[in-house]
Amino acid sequence: MILVAGYTRRWISDDGLIYVRAVEQILAGNGPVYNAGERAETSTGTLWQWLLVVVGFIVPDNLAEAAVYLGLAMTAAAVALAVTGAQRLHGGVTVPAGVVVVLALSPMWDFATSGLETGLAFAWITGGWWLLLRSRDNDQANLYGLAFVLGLGPLVRPDLALVSIVFLVALWLVHRPGRRDTIRLLAVAGAVPVAYQVFRMGYYGILVPLPAISKEASESHWLRGLGYFFDLFLTYGVLIPAGIVLWAGLRRRVGRVDRVLTLAPVVAGALSMTYVTKVGGDFMHGRMLLPGLLLIMLPFFCLPRPENREVLKWSSLALGAWAVLAAVMLRPLYSPGLGPFGVADERGFYVRKNGVANPISKQDYVNPQREKHGWVMSAKRELVFAIDKPRSEPLSPNREERVALVWPVLGSAGAITTLEQPAVDPLGLAYPLAAHLELTNRGGRVGHEKQLPRVWITADYGAPTEENAAARRALACGDLAELQESVRAPLTWERFVDNFLGAFDRTSLRVPADPVAAEQRFCG
Incomplete structure (x- = not known):
C-alpha cells in the first residue's frame, strides 16, 4: 500500500535538492559543503547525505531521482519491519491496527519520498525496534551491534537523539548488562556520533548543523508548535483512532520485558512530538510529526485478534471507515497554498508552481525558473x-x-x-x-x-x-x-x-x- 501510494505521489522537495547539491559538491571533490570555498553544513540528516554519496557513485546523473526512489524503498521497508515487529511482540494471530492509522494519512504518502531523510528516519526507527525485539528472543544476540545501530539516531537527524536515548535505556532494561558491559555498550553506541561531532566542530566550526542555528532550534515557541500539532491531528481527526488503538494496546497485561519493549517507542514518540511542538513545528504539513506518530503506533501496528467477534467486527468497521474518509476526503483547507502559522502543503505547492504532476528531477524545478x-x-x-x-x-x-x-x-x-x-x-x-x-x-x-x-x-x-x-x-x-x-x-x-x-x-x-x-x- 505504501509503495503504491508513495509512488503515485512521488516528488523531490526543494529542500531535497539541497541534499542533492551538497552530495554533488562531495562527488566533485569540494567537500561536504553547499558552496565551494565555504564550509557550511546544510544537511541535517548526516547519514542520508553520505548514503546519497554512495548512490551518487553509481548514478551520478540521476541523483535526485535516486533519492526519491531510495526514500520510497526505505519507507516500505520501515512499514514491513513495523508490522513484523508488532506480530513478533504480540504473537499468535494479529489484526491490523496502528498501521491503518499511519498509512491513511496523505502526508505519509508525500514524505514516503520527497528526497529528504524522512524515509531513512522511518527505517532506522522501526529497524532499531525490530532488532530490540529480536534480541529479546535470542540469548546470543549481538548487543554491541544493536547498541551501535541504536546510537546512530543523532546522525539520522539530530532530534532523533531522544529516540536513541530511550531505545538504549530499553536495551539496558531488557538485558540488564553489568557495569563494565554497560560502559562498553555506551562507548559503542556513541563512537560514530562522537567522532562525527569532533569532525563537525573542527570542519564547520560550530556544534550543530547550520539550519539549527538559522532556525534557532534551541528556543521555544509553544503556541506556534501547538498550531502545527493540531494542523495535522485535527485535519484528519487522528486523535480518536490513535487514542483507541493506544487504549486497546496499553490495557493488555504483559511481562516486564514486553512492557519495556511496548513503552519504549511510545515514550520516544511522545518526546519527539513534544520537542517538535516546543520549537514551533515546521513549515511542511505533518512532516516533523510523522516520526513521533510512527513511534507511538509502532507496538500496536498489529494487535491480537479479539476473541469477541462483535468487537472485532465493529472496531474493524469503525477504523476502516475513518481510514477511507481520511485517505479519500480529508485534506488541509489551505492546500495547495499557505496555511495558518506558515504551514503549507509543500508537495501541492510545488506541483502547482512547477506545472509537473511528479517533480522528481532538478530539471522539473530548473526549467520553470529558466522560463521565468x-x-x-x-x-x-x-x-x-x-x-x-x-x-x-x-x-x-x-x-x-x-x-x-x-x-x-x-x-x-x-x-x-x-x-x-x-x-x-x-x-x-x-x-x-x-x-x-x-x-x-x-x-x-x-x-x-x-x-x-x-x-x-x-x-x-x-x-x-x-x-x-x-x-x-x-x-x-x-x-x-x-x-x-x-x-x-x-x-x-x-x-x-x-x-x-x-x-x-x-x-x-x-x-x-x-x-x-x-x-x-x-x-x-
Whole structure:
C-alpha cells in the first residue's frame, strides 16, 4: 500500500535538492559543503547525505531521482519491519491496527519520498525496534551491534537523539548488562556520533548543523508548535483512532520485558512530538510529526485478534471507515497554498508552481525558473538578487565567480547555478553570516524568520559602496571576522583546532541586522 501510494505521489522537495547539491559538491571533490570555498553544513540528516554519496557513485546523473526512489524503498521497508515487529511482540494471530492509522494519512504518502531523510528516519526507527525485539528472543544476540545501530539516531537527524536515548535505556532494561558491559555498550553506541561531532566542530566550526542555528532550534515557541500539532491531528481527526488503538494496546497485561519493549517507542514518540511542538513545528504539513506518530503506533501496528467477534467486527468497521474518509476526503483547507502559522502543503505547492504532476528531477524545478528568469543564466560578473523585483549589482573584484545568485528558495537556486557559482541563501541554511543573524521576529514562517538584509550581502559579495561601508568594516572586525575565517580560510590543522576550540562560542554568536550596530559591537 505504501509503495503504491508513495509512488503515485512521488516528488523531490526543494529542500531535497539541497541534499542533492551538497552530495554533488562531495562527488566533485569540494567537500561536504553547499558552496565551494565555504564550509557550511546544510544537511541535517548526516547519514542520508553520505548514503546519497554512495548512490551518487553509481548514478551520478540521476541523483535526485535516486533519492526519491531510495526514500520510497526505505519507507516500505520501515512499514514491513513495523508490522513484523508488532506480530513478533504480540504473537499468535494479529489484526491490523496502528498501521491503518499511519498509512491513511496523505502526508505519509508525500514524505514516503520527497528526497529528504524522512524515509531513512522511518527505517532506522522501526529497524532499531525490530532488532530490540529480536534480541529479546535470542540469548546470543549481538548487543554491541544493536547498541551501535541504536546510537546512530543523532546522525539520522539530530532530534532523533531522544529516540536513541530511550531505545538504549530499553536495551539496558531488557538485558540488564553489568557495569563494565554497560560502559562498553555506551562507548559503542556513541563512537560514530562522537567522532562525527569532533569532525563537525573542527570542519564547520560550530556544534550543530547550520539550519539549527538559522532556525534557532534551541528556543521555544509553544503556541506556534501547538498550531502545527493540531494542523495535522485535527485535519484528519487522528486523535480518536490513535487514542483507541493506544487504549486497546496499553490495557493488555504483559511481562516486564514486553512492557519495556511496548513503552519504549511510545515514550520516544511522545518526546519527539513534544520537542517538535516546543520549537514551533515546521513549515511542511505533518512532516516533523510523522516520526513521533510512527513511534507511538509502532507496538500496536498489529494487535491480537479479539476473541469477541462483535468487537472485532465493529472496531474493524469503525477504523476502516475513518481510514477511507481520511485517505479519500480529508485534506488541509489551505492546500495547495499557505496555511495558518506558515504551514503549507509543500508537495501541492510545488506541483502547482512547477506545472509537473511528479517533480522528481532538478530539471522539473530548473526549467520553470529558466522560463521565468532566463536572465539568471546569462548574467556576467554579477550579484543577482532574485528577491522581490529582480536586480543585479557588480560582484566584488576580489571574487572569481561569474555570477552569485541570491534567492531564498535554496534548492532551486542550487539547481540553477553551477557548483562553482555561489547560491547565496539570505535565510541562512547555507550561509553562515545569515544563519548567525539575530532573530528579532518570531511571527514569520517557521525557518524563514531570519532574512539577511541586502546591504550585508553586497558588503560580502558585491562591489564596495558607501551604503555597505559599515557592513564591510564589521565583517573585518573581531568575532565576526573570525566567523568568516572559520568557514572560508584554508583548512589547515591549526584552523581545524581553532575551529574546534571555538565551536561553543561561535555557535552562540549572533549578528545585529543593523550594520552600524554590528560595527559598534565587533569593532568597538
